[in-house]
Amino acid sequence: MGQFHFIKGPMEGLWIIEPRPHTDIRGSFMEVYHYREFKQAGIPTQFVQDNESVSHKGVLRGLHFQDRFPQGKLIRVSQGKIFDVAVDIRPDSNTFGQWFGLELNSVNKRMLFIPPCFAHGFLAMSEPACVVYKCTDYYHSKDQSGILWSDPDLGIDWPDIGMGEYILSEKDKQLPYFKDIKKGIWGNRMQI
Numbered sequence: 248m249g250q251f252h253f254i255k256g257p258m259e260g261l262w263i264i265e266p267r268p269h270t271d272i273r274g275s276f277m278e279v280y281h282y283r284e285f286k287q288a289g290i291p292t293q294f295v296q297d298n299e300s301v302s303h304k305g306v307l308r309g310l311h312f313q314d315r316f317p318q319g320k321l322i323r324v325s326q327g328k329i330f331d332v333a334v335d336i337r338p339d340s341n342t343f344g345q346w347f348g349l350e351l352n353s354v355n356k357r358m359l360f361i362p363p364c365f366a367h368g369f370l371a372m373s374e375p376a377c378v379v380y381k382c383t384d385y386y387h388s389k390d391q392s393g394i395l396w397s398d399p400d401l402g403i404d405w406p407d408i409g410m411g412e413y414i415l416s417e418k419d420k421q422l423p424y425f426k427d428i429k430k431g432i433w434g435n436r437m438q439i
Contacts, residue, residue: 309368
């Protein structure tokens with residue numbers, strides 16, 4: 248038996264991954280990534296960069312993507328909980344423009360693998376929320392793009408965490424709508 252339980256998500260290439268922690272009187276241990284097991288499950292991905300984000304409760308980050316250097320991401324929460332969202336922005340996909348959301352937390356230890364060419368964002372639902380994620384390509388600041396988190400055409404059902412308004416960066420407040428990206432606001436980089 249492997250160290251992970253792999254569950255196919257509702258969109259091609261999207262995976263929910265449940266690690267199998269080992270616990271005893273000392274505490275716990277678990278693998279968070281194992282190339283051979285991921286490859287055997289159908290996720291033959293190698294990662295080039297690891298990131299960590301610590302957010303206060305109510306912080307919403309996203310929806311971000313890179314145009315010319317799309318990043319696949321393996322998302323997990325090492326402390327607290329988040330509502331994690333992936334939006335399919337692959338023009339040839341049957342689920343183009345659809346979103347999927349899942350609570351990830353440090354108790355259930357679930358991870359979400361988001362393939363390249365998805366927009367990604369999350370809402371911190373705890374104080375704090377520590378998100379650790381592996382990326383399939385490097386971060387390129389001049390290639391960063393995004394979609395407005397509250398785009399009515401996407402209709403993402405962000406959870407109410409009892410705080411009123413979410414906390415966003417000025418940059419994220421000004422991201423374009425999905426329909427504007429489809430019209431080519433970012434040029435032909437992704438040919439959306």
